[in-house]
Amino acid sequence: MSALVETRNLSKVYSRGTQKVEVLHHVNLDIAKGDFLALMGPSGSGKTTLLNLIGGLDTPTDGALSIAGARIDQLGEDDLARWRASNVGFVFQFYNLLPMLSAQKNVELPLLLTRLTAAQRKRNAQVALELVGLSDRTAHKPTELSGGQQQRVSIARAIVSDPLLLVCDEPTGDLDRHSATEVLTLLQQLNRDHGKTIVMVTHDPKAAEYANRTLHLDKGSLVESDAEAGALA
Secondary structure, eight states: OOEEEEEEEEEEEEEETTEEEEEEEEEEEEEETTOEEEEEOOTTSSHHHHHHHHTTSSOOSEEEEEETTEEGGGOOHHHHHHHHHHHEEEEESSOOOOTTSOHHHHHHGGGGGSSOOHHHHHHHHHHHHHHTTOTTOTTOOGGGSOHHHHHHHHHHHHHTTOOSEEEEESTTTTSOHHHHHHHHHHHHHHHHHHOOEEEEEOSOHHHHTTSSEEEEEETTEEOSSOBOOOOOO
């Protein structure tokens, strides 16, 4: 498999007044197309910062970051926003659904930036909701759905534009174990059956078991080589 994500000496430094805080320190990482990678580490280890850089939500202070051969670290703010909209689907711990919209309308939101017609947007949203097992909940608003169902709607929204990459930040952190298992199984199916490349930050070792491999960060550095996690059947 070819590398979809390549980081070389990737560093991120934040300024707090006169103090410089290095959150990532010369990270070198390859993520193959079709991989499912879990990033773990203690709070403050830099894992969410690394995820945000890979997803184009932030820019590095130093180093190179390539996604599918594109040096996204060299893009300006507007170009990076366009790249992000076309290439990355985001799943967060809190679902970020608009409460006044139905599940279908929430899933359609990323497609408003495209040239698709209203009918095409509706059809694509219905396909995405069917894929996550919610074809019978298209008209429901978020308050009419369980936490696990809301997270599945957010996953449908993340995949509706068929992105190159899914980035997931603690996607089960607000769910009970049963709902978390459903969401993780869905992510695993998207990876195995549909070839989606997934990078997931998690504190939960049980969640990491669903990934193909796990990497650990500590104080801004990768502290282990690829630690293969046992993917569940």
